[in-house]
Amino acid sequence: MPDKTTVTPSSVAGAGPGQTGSGVDVSAPSVAAASELASMGGVNKPRSLGQDAWRELRARPMFWTAGILLVVLILMAAFPFLFTGADPGHADLRNHYLGDPQWTHLFQEDWFGYNKQGQSVWARTVYGARASVIIGICVTFAVTVLGGFLGMIAGYFGGWWDALLSRLTDIFFGIPLLLGALVLLQAFTHRTVWTVVLGLTVFGWMQIARVMRGAVITQKQADFVTAARALGAGNGRILLKHILPNAIGPVIVVATIALAGYISTEATLSYLGIGLQPPAISWGVDIASAKDVLRDAPHVLLVPSTFLSLTVLAFILLGDAVRDALDPKLR
Amino acid sequence: MGRYVIRRLLQMIPVFIGSTFLIFFMVYALGDPVAAMFGDRAPDPATAARIRQELLLDQPLWKQYLHYMGQIFRGDFGTAFNGQPVTELMGTAFPVTLRLTLVAIVIEIVVGITLGVLSGLRRGRALDTSVLVFTLVVVSVPTFVSGYVLQFLLGVKWEWVKPTVSTDAYLNELLLPGVVLALVSLAYVTRLTRTTLAENARADYVRTAVAKGLPRRRVVTRHLLRNSLIPVVTFIGTDIGQLMGGAIVTERIFNIHGVGFQLYQGILRQNSPTVVGFVTVLVLVFLFANLVVDLLYAVLDPRIRYA
Numbered sequence: 001m002p003d004k005t006t007v008t009p010s011s012v013a014g015a016g017p018g019q020t021g022s023g024v025d026v027s028a029p030s031v032a033a034a035s036e037l038a039s040m041g042g043v044n045k046p047r048s049l050g051q052d053a054w055r056e057l058r059a060r061p062m063f064w065t066a067g068i069l070l071v072v073l074i075l076m077a078a079f080p081f082l083f084t085g086a087d088p089g090h091a092d093l094r095n096h097y098l099g100d101p102q103w104t105h106l107f108q109e110d111w112f113g114y115n116k117q118g119q120s121v122w123a124r125t126v127y128g129a130r131a132s133v134i135i136g137i138c139v140t141f142a143v144t145v146l147g148g149f150l151g152m153i154a155g156y157f158g159g160w161w162d163a164l165l166s167r168l169t170d171i172f173f174g175i176p177l178l179l180g181a182l183v184l185l186q187a188f189t190h191r192t193v194w195t196v197v198l199g200l201t202v203f204g205w206m207q208i209a210r211v212m213r214g215a216v217i218t219q220k221q222a223d224f225v226t227a228a229r230a231l232g233a234g235n236g237r238i239l240l241k242h243i244l245p246n247a248i249g250p251v252i253v254v255a256t257i258a259l260a261g262y263i264s265t266e267a268t269l270s271y272l273g274i275g276l277q278p279p280a281i282s283w284g285v286d287i288a289s290a291k292d293v294l295r296d297a298p299h300v301l302l303v304p305s306t307f308l309s310l311t312v313l314a315f316i317l318l319g320d321a322v323r324d325a326l327d328p329k330l331r
Numbered sequence: 332m333g334r335y336v337i338r339r340l341l342q343m344i345p346v347f348i349g350s351t352f353l354i355f356f357m358v359y360a361l362g363d364p365v366a367a368m369f370g371d372r373a374p375d376p377a378t379a380a381r382i383r384q385e386l387l388l389d390q391p392l393w394k395q396y397l398h399y400m401g402q403i404f405r406g407d408f409g410t411a412f413n414g415q416p417v418t419e420l421m422g423t424a425f426p427v428t429l430r431l432t433l434v435a436i437v438i439e440i441v442v443g444i445t446l447g448v449l450s451g452l453r454r455g456r457a458l459d460t461s462v463l464v465f466t467l468v469v470v471s472v473p474t475f476v477s478g479y480v481l482q483f484l485l486g487v488k489w490e491w492v493k494p495t496v497s498t499d500a501y502l503n504e505l506l507l508p509g510v511v512l513a514l515v516s517l518a519y520v521t522r523l524t525r526t527t528l529a530e531n532a533r534a535d536y537v538r539t540a541v542a543k544g545l546p547r548r549r550v551v552t553r554h555l556l557r558n559s560l561i562p563v564v565t566f567i568g569t570d571i572g573q574l575m576g577g578a579i580v581t582e583r584i585f586n587i588h589g590v591g592f593q594l595y596q597g598i599l600r601q602n603s604p605t606v607v608g609f610v611t612v613l614v615l616v617f618l619f620a621n622l623v624v625d626l627l628y629a630v631l632d633p634r635i636r637y638a
Binding site: 167168170171172174175176178179180182183184186187260264267268271272273274287291294295298301302305308309310312313316317 | 345346347349350353354357358361362467468470471472473474475476479480483487572573579580583594595598599601606610613614617618
């Protein structure tokens, strides 16, 4: 998912050392970055953070492994019918109760056998990808917006705002993600993908808020902020046009790595019976019902588990690659 | 140091009140404990009203909360809906989970730090690569998957260990659940140790130590490790609280009757006093673990002094 990383560059972009005439500028850090780049890559033309990150990413086999896995996964979530012609809801107890996998029947209904209800394990696994992908991406987006906003306010305005928001962060931090989401979601009798997104967002934004606050505090003292203020820019403009583009790097890193965790937590919630509910098709729900027949038919549990683990792995690899590309200090 | 501890303790008070109120709000205001008592059937309105009055549920939420907190400080965590005092449930559950967490932490420390040191000292070699791949695999497999697979292979198929844990939860029975609980954090400890070790290996003081002719072993243990383990200790400290709360999945897989088991039952049945009571204690554990970690900082790193 390269577009995730290239979101920033357009906003950071341009502003090389030569371009000072337009008044307010973001060149201070770019100059430093550019000179670093020049010494590193031997290229004289300054590049933006995003371009630099993309160059770094392209060179990494880890990124391409993750990328291929993710493309397959997203195709699976968007167009499940491309992968299987079988209906995930169709149950045939008479013929297919816990039918064994037919490993040679690639992409057929009985490729990975049947579950307790006589439903195709392959079809359910393909259709189950959607819930995980939607929840993972939506929670990450919501958490980044909410945590990023609160962190920005706390870091930029300081004083009372900071004290209040930091205590609020501490309060939510006192309750582990899984536990908080469990307690919150049990209050809903009918849970959909969006309720789960809400539950994970409410207890997931704190880390982003802390990272954003730290980044904003560092950037706030930079010369280009003083310059912008001297030129009469308001708080909103300074925050959005000058501080945000420079502070968002670490936030993207943390968010990408956290995405894998949200997918895993969603599956855990569904497995515990407090996330998505049947008839919703989700890996967590399927694994939960497969655990009772583990002795007789391990494939019913192992197939969705493998896909779940591969998905989490793909996002972790992507997160690692993005971190290495955006944050050279952590390498 | 003393003043620092007092200041930190005072700072903990609003956080404690906030976290417990948050849980209280979710359980009592969002959920409906009285309806939950009756299961799927609709309660008789008169009975429901009577129960509400008995449990003070007809009062405003902040009054209920104050009442509850007042009772907690007298050591009364209320009564679970089956009539058992919550403190009694805690008395049986916490020792079990404490033992499980201990097993997990020991595994985390021993295996995680060993793997991290080995791979950090041999960066780029085959061992380093295989350790990295191992951590990636471990982090990717969610606990409930690794738990069932290990239980099935070791417990059912090869019969090396007992697949479930008895009510007494002896230490040897907790070995496999401990491994399962520790796995994900273990991978983090390994990676953290590896990164900080590799970072510090280039530090000036290491070069000095090597230059004055110290044996490699001493350079590694006395100079490199001592400085590299500071972030690892922080991580493990904060992990204690996470592990105790996160044992829900592990305890469910291995049928361990600890905190996670009681909490999960409480959440499923909307047994409000149990949930609020257990989470309150977990929040306290978490806050104190963080305090201890901060104090340990000063012990490990003499450059840090708390006024």
